[in-house]
Amino acid sequence: MEDKLYQQKFTPMQALPKAKHYCAYQERCHSEVKEKLYGFGLNTKEVDEIISILIEENYLNEERFAIQYAGGHFRSKKWGRIKIKYQLKQKQVSEYCIKKALKQINEDDYLKTLQQHFDAKLKTLKSEKNSFIKKRKLQDHLMQKGFESDLIKALTQEL
Numbered sequence: 663m664e665d666k667l668y669q670q671k672f673t674p675m676q677a678l679p680k681a682k683h684y685c686a687y688q689e690r691c692h693s694e695v696k697e698k699l700y701g702f703g704l705n706t707k708e709v710d711e712i713i714s715i716l717i718e719e720n721y722l723n724e725e726r727f728a729i730q731y732a733g734g735h736f737r738s739k740k741w742g743r744i745k746i747k748y749q750l751k752q753k754q755v756s757e758y759c760i761k762k763a764l765k766q767i768n769e770d771d772y773l774k775t776l777q778q779h780f781d782a783k784l785k786t787l788k789s790e791k792n793s794f795i796k797k798r799k800l801q802d803h804l805m806q807k808g809f810e811s812d813l814i815k816a817l818t819q820e821l
Contacts, residue, residue: 671703674712681712685721689730693754695722728755728763736767740775743767745808776809780817797821 672680677699684690684698692713699709716722728750735741735749743764750760783803790796797818804814 674704674708677702677704677708678712678715681716682719682721685716689727690722691727691731691750691753691755692722692724724755725759725762728759729766731755732760732763733766736772736775740779740807742776742804742808742810743772744805744810748808773813776804776813776817779804779807779809793821 680702681695681699685695695713695716696709699712704712713722731750731753732746735746741749747760747764750763755763780800783800784796787796787799790799800818800821801811801814804817805811
């Protein structure tokens, strides 16, 4: 709350280059940029005008953001589609952009990543004698990583 008290107020003309720099630094979703602009002390009309300028000048592109976010979080954090989809929804990304982004994830890479998670977790459960508990822990781990239950069931059936 204290941060808000010391935040500088900007005019729309001062905020626009700052917003451009913010978007040029890395891909942003609309909600992140709006939050930043409101933080500059701008009103709704001013924020909407700046957002439309950023879109027109291609600084802000929700589809591009979604594709980069999904690919990046799949590759670096090894998240499954469900977790990525949930996070994109939290960022108020449209359903269309979410679907398009998830389609960009290579299916073979996706299944390899799921298998890697499965194998790694299975190694940590070597001492677990109860097969039901072992299976449950594996399923919980893979679901927490955001993988689909049908894919998880197919993997854990072999146990």
